[in-house]
Amino acid sequence: MGQDAPADEMIDLPLAGLHAELGGKMVPFAGYAMPVQYAAGVMKEHQHTRAAAGLFDVSHMGQVILRGADAETLALAFESLTPAAVLGLKEGRQRYGLLTNDAGGILDDLMFANRGDHLFVVVNAACKAADIAHMRANLPGIEVEEITDRCLLALQGPGAEAALARLAPEVAEMRFMDVGYVTLEGAECWISRSGYTGEDGFEISIPNEAAEPVARALLADDSVLPIGLGARDSLRLEAGLCLYGHDIDETTSPIEAALQWSIQKARRAGGDRAGGFPGAERILAELDSGPARLRVGLRPEGRAPMREGVTLHHAGAEVGRITSGAFGPSVAGPVAMGYLPAALATPGTAVEGALRGKMLPVSVASLPFLPANFKR
Structure with a gap:
């Protein structure tokens, strides 16, 4: 996710005071001071989100309106x-997408929503300045507005609907990937039924001045706990979801990354709007013939996690590398993702x-590790 800023240069989130009150342990992430965990700890926060509802502050993400x-x-x-x-995405609906470069690599992954007279786009924190510059340089005649006066909160878990419906029935x-507007604590909020x-769950864009009242109203529900970056990472890893700058980057194609599902039929060979995007030649060729390597799920044996950078070996040769790895609390064992030759x-x-000087067994696993x- 890019280089972390020195501690004295980190940007504070608008809800920094609330995080301190809640016992959030702040760490540098993508240039921001972010809560990595609260009093409950990463393991309990992870399990609570799977069982009830967790509230995440993701205000470091970029929010952009295109007109x-x-x-x-x-x-x-x-x-x-x-x-x-x-084109064809219905008003009130959202979709996952990728910005690609001329070599067929991924500049960023993002969410975009059709809100009638504009598109609302959410991009990764470490990429947002580059993404916005890229859009402004390459979308002539399109207004690219960065939204800087709104927080973004994610309420996730099987109890998320009940907790949010207390405030907005x-x-x-x-349903999943719907977007709309609701009033929370007197403020107009932009909402999507999505998450990572x-x-x-839901992602909620809230005017800065209303973010703390909304967060407190949600946390007043006994089913809702504040959740930090640590559990967010283990949750998305169990769900088989990529972290930009780790599992995908400018050298990774969407097909290598097993993200071909994000390329709809209209943009593929034979579609009415096939190609026409950066890197289309490579990407469409890999769709047709398959890539040389693939992102895969991995299950290390035993209890020790294998983290990013661990090399993967087969028949005595190095064949790949882990890009994300952690202990998966919900699957009660280590989980990882990485790249291996297609074969x-x-x-x-x-x-x-290769972990601490030893070669330890790993098996390739289907993704996600847990059903959505x-x-x-």
Whole structure:
């Protein structure tokens, strides 16, 4: 996720005071001071999110509004930067997408929503300055507005709907990837039924001045605990979700990253808007013939996690590397993701990881490690 800033240069979140009150342990992340955990600790925060509801402050993410002369012009312009289908996304719906470069690598992964007269885009914190500059340079005639006066909170877990519906009953009608507007504590909030934990939940963009009242109202529910970056990482890893700068980057193609599902039929060979995005030649060729390597799930044997950077070996040769790894509390064992040659990417394949001078057994596993609990 890029270089962390020195402690004295870190940006404080608007809710920094609340995090301190809640006992948040702050660490540098993508240039921000972020809570890595609270009093409960990473393990309990992870398990609580899977069982009830967790509240995450993700205000470091970039929030961007794109406006064009009309909806079709705007959609087609954005399609010039991403393999995702933007035209045809219904109003009130959201989609996962990628910004690609001319070599077919991934500049960032993002969410974009059709809100009628504009697109609302959420990008990664460490990439947001570069993403916004990229959009402004490559979307002539499109207004690119960075939103800097709103917090972003994520409420995740099987209890998220009930907790949020106490404040706004209408959210119970939303399904996965719906977007809309609700009033919380007197403020207009932008809401999507989505998240990055594999659980049901919501992401809520809130005016800065209303963020603390909304957060306190949610935390007043006994089912809701504040959750830090530590549990966010283990939750998304169990869900098989990529972390930009680790599992995907400018050298990784969407097909290598097993993200081909994010490229809709209209943008593929034979589709009515095939290609036309950066790196299309490589990406469409890999869609057709398969990539040389693939992102895979990995299950190290035993209890010791294998973390990013551990090399993977087969038949005495180094064949790949782990890009994310941790202990998975919900699966009661270590989990990891990494890249292997396509010939070794089949679930059940045995490889080895070099950990502290020893070669230890690792098996290729299907992703996700836990089935998703989205409300379809």
